[in-house]
Amino acid sequence: MTQVLSILHTVLANAFALGLVIVLHEAGHFFMCRRLGVRVEKFAFGFGAELIGFTDRRGTRFSLCAIPFGGFVKPAGEDPATQENPTTPKADEYFGQKWNRRLLIVYAGPAMNYLLAFALYSGLIWYKGMPEASKEPIIGNMMVGFPADKAGVEIGDKITAFDGRALTGWEDLASSIHRSAEKEITLSVVRADKPLQIKVTPKKDDSGERGVIGIMPQAEYKPVGPLAAGGEALRLCWQQSKQTVTTIAGKLWKRERPDLAGPVGIFQMVSRASRAGWEEFVFLIGFISVAIGFFNLLPLPLLDGGHAAFYWWEGIRGRRASNEAMEKANTVGIAFLLSLLVFATYNDILRIKSDRAAKAQQAEKK
DSSP: OHHHHHHHHHHHHHHHHHHHHHHHHHHHHHHHHHHHTOOEEEEEEEEEEEEEEEEOTTSOEEEEEEEEEEEEEEETTOSGGGOSSTTSOOTTSGGGSOHHHHHHHHHHHHHHHHHHHHHHHHHHHHHHOEEEEOSSOBEEEEOTTSHHHHHTOOTTOEEEEETTEEOOSHHHHHHHHHTTTTOOEEEEEEETTEEEEEEEOOEEOTTSSSEEOOEEEOEEEEOOOHHHHHHHHHHHHHHHHHHHHHHHHHHHHTTOOOOOOOHHHHHHHHHHHHHHOHHHHHHHHHHHHHHHHHHTTSOOTTSHHHHHHHHHHHHHHSSOOOHHHHHHHHHHHHHHHHHHHHHHHHHHHHHHHHHHHHHHHHHHHO
């Protein structure tokens, strides 16, 4: 029974988090279509068979579908092949709009993702205060798949000693880990008033110079007003986007395998955050929203950024790309996205196997 409830909790948490992020993304496209006079044929939450739905007076079908992970908006005339007259689309059809108006529709989706993240971050910071790293060696958060996670370290653990030496604070712990890349260390931990010994081997960071195990200090919160909260929320959105670019670029430059999380990895992160507390859950939803918004800005076929690239090119050249060119680009896009999905899922599987092996070794040592 406990396992069933745990699975149900994970499914509901992921359905809420991913549903909110994706539906608001699609709502951006929907409201911009309505604002510009483009007829919308369907707005669906989820995929697969329709469970319930209704059609409004403007002819838009709103649907709740069987698979509650995702959603889509279908503007009239979005697919040139379905237009009554592809050369002269109607004024209320998607391709009846000028290229710059189509850009507004395309970018409205990612904009809603960033707006959602900004609202969640702002509200959370205003409610709880500005987070400042505690000087105490207490684990506030962890990176999934990093050495600490694999070794069995948990959020809330207090690290009292490093290889038998008493620690003076978080800086002492961090500097000791940085000097111990690829060397097994022993952390003395207090968890629920019980002492533990955990062995972990720091891996090298992206610079290849410091050891890291994927832990972050506990946060202490300083009360702030709404303006300061909004400013910090903007900084978080920018920092997250920038870090995504620099991390992926650094991995590619060094010809290393990017540590991308696929559906399984995202499910794990959402499940863990939802159990850690509502603050962590809200923050992770904002994090995922920025990630989806940023990913959709990339000029990849099938994504919003891919459509935008065609429309920018149309604005520069003065005429639309041919249907054949867009179809070929979409075919390439499908192949790329499927390959990316397989690669990310493969990463997830490797991470799970590594975690299980590390936990098994930890159990043997105990």
